[in-house]
Amino acid sequence: MRGVVYDGTDYQLVDDLSVKDPAAGEVVVRIEAAGLCHSDLSVINGTIPFPTPVVLGHEGAGVVEAVGPNVTTVKEGDHVVLSTLGNCGACQYCDSGHPTMCRSTFGLRPQPFTWRDAPAYSFANASVFAERTVVKANQCVPIPSDVPLQSASLVGCGVLTGIGAVLNRAKLPEGASVCVIGVGGIGLNVIQGAVLAGAGRIIAVDTNARKKDIALQFGATDFVESTAAVKDITKAGVDYAFECVGHIALIRAAIEMLDWGGTCVMLGVPAATDEASYNVASMYLDKAILGCRYGSSAPQLDVRRYVELYQRGRLKLDELVSATYTFDDMKSAIHDMEAGDIAARGVLTF
Ligand SMILES: NC(=O)c1ccc[n+]([C@@H]2O[C@H](COP(=O)([O-])OP(=O)(O)OC[C@H]3O[C@@H](n4cnc5c(N)ncnc54)[C@H](O)[C@@H]3O)[C@@H](O)[C@H]2O)c1
Ligand SMILES: [Zn+2]
Ligand SMILES: [Zn+2]
Numbered sequence: 001m002r003g004v005v006y007d008g009t010d011y012q013l014v015d016d017l018s019v020k021d022p023a024a025g026e027v028v029v030r031i032e033a034a035g036l037c038h039s040d041l042s043v044i045n046g047t048i049p050f051p052t053p054v055v056l057g058h059e060g061a062g063v064v065e066a067v068g069p070n071v072t073t074v075k076e077g078d079h080v081v082l083s084t085l086g087n088c089g090a091c092q093y094c095d096s097g098h099p100t101m102c103r104s105t106f107g108l109r110p111q112p113f114t115w116r117d118a119p120a121y122s123f124a125n126a127s128v129f130a131e132r133t134v135v136k137a138n139q140c141v142p143i144p145s146d147v148p149l150q151s152a153s154l155v156g157c158g159v160l161t162g163i164g165a166v167l168n169r170a171k172l173p174e175g176a177s178v179c180v181i182g183v184g185g186i187g188l189n190v191i192q193g194a195v196l197a198g199a200g201r202i203i204a205v206d207t208n209a210r211k212k213d214i215a216l217q218f219g220a221t222d223f224v225e226s227t228a229a230v231k232d233i234t235k236a237g238v239d240y241a242f243e244c245v246g247h248i249a250l251i252r253a254a255i256e257m258l259d260w261g262g263t264c265v266m267l268g269v270p271a272a273t274d275e276a277s278y279n280v281a282s283m284y285l286d287k288a289i290l291g292c293r294y295g296s297s298a299p300q301l302d303v304r305r306y307v308e309l310y311q312r313g314r315l316k317l318d319e320l321v322s323a324t325y326t327f328d329d330m331k332s333a334i335h336d337m338e339a340g341d342i343a344a345r346g347v348l349t350f
Pocket of ligand 1: 157184186246267344
């Protein structure tokens with residue numbers, strides 16, 4: 001079958017990839033659509049170190065093609081959004097509703113694929129840049145079959161991460177002022193999460209001026225091209241700043257723009273060895289810095305909720321799909337993303 005393999009030097013669409021049969025508790029999903037998240041790019045450019053060869057892609061949706069023994073939660077033909085958490089379902093974190101903290105998910109390196117007679121890794125337990133993937137049953141969240149799979153695919157990372165950061169991690173109080181740095185797939189979902197939470201002012205920051213229209217469309221009240229302009233607008237600073245780029249200078253800027261009692265939520269992923277600095281004394285006035293993995297989500301709950309909100313017209317998913325590409329044209333998708341030509345997300349299909 002076809003899939004996008006990164007071999008440590010370059011990535012390419014190959015047609016000599018195979019995936020294992022599903023074991024007990026596992027599901028084969030035929031991928032119908034996959035979003036291009038910056039984290040896939042970060043594997044290719046070395047920002048996120050990952051063993052190779054690896055089948056890329058972690059934001060996707062598709063149709064269940066087969067299930068292994070003992071799978072009761074999905075069946076052949078179900079439409080599903082894939083979660084990247086292969087959490088165990090039995091530990092203290094899973095049991096308390098915090099599956100992103102399950103020790104068995106992060107750093108798990110399954111190799112369900114074979115490429116050129118050697119095992120190939122699954123990226124983020126998902127590898128949705130392949131015609132078929134094999135995942136744990138609890139990574140498949142069933143959705144109604146009338147939800148377009150291109151729109152649904154983006155729930156798998158961008159929507160879960162962005163909205164979850166607001167609702168689950170920040171627990172944003174109504175009326176709070178917010179700054180969102182970086183208006184990509186993650187930042188736009190932080191913006192619409194802040195709208196859902198009833199935020200007051202939502203200031204979007206992006207160096208790419210072409211992001212203004214989509215930022216305002218998703219609910220930003222202001223758009224500026226540099227973090228320096230935020231204090232001109234708010235004077236005292238913001239209650240919450242979300243860093244959605246992955247630059248250490250922006251993490252510092254996010255901390256510096258906080259009002260007393262403010263919280264910085266870090267979503268961007270800088271290089272593995274990067275260190276950020278900030279004035280420690282400035283934190284004295286009850287300020288906080290929060291890391292956040294995958295929106296601190298509980299995908300079986302959150303995906304269902306977000307899809308329902310979409311069906312009720314309260315969440316934008318179709319509008320997140322700003323360009324579509326076939327996998328043959330993946331280089332164009334990456335080029336357009338790097339050139340800043342994709343307003344929200346580029347979506348890939350076979
Ligand atoms: N925490 C998590 O679980 C998680 C999940 C998914 C993605 N991420 C990370 O989130 C980050 C964003 O991902 P994405 O898919 O939204 O990326 P993206 O490429 O779609 O968007 C990034 C945006 O940042 C803007 N930008 C770049 N430099 C800037 C600057 N100096 N000031 C302001 N804006 C700037 C770009 O113009 C672009 O609009 C990446 O680092 C990615 O790895 C984290
Ligand atoms: Zn992602
Ligand atoms: Zn667990």
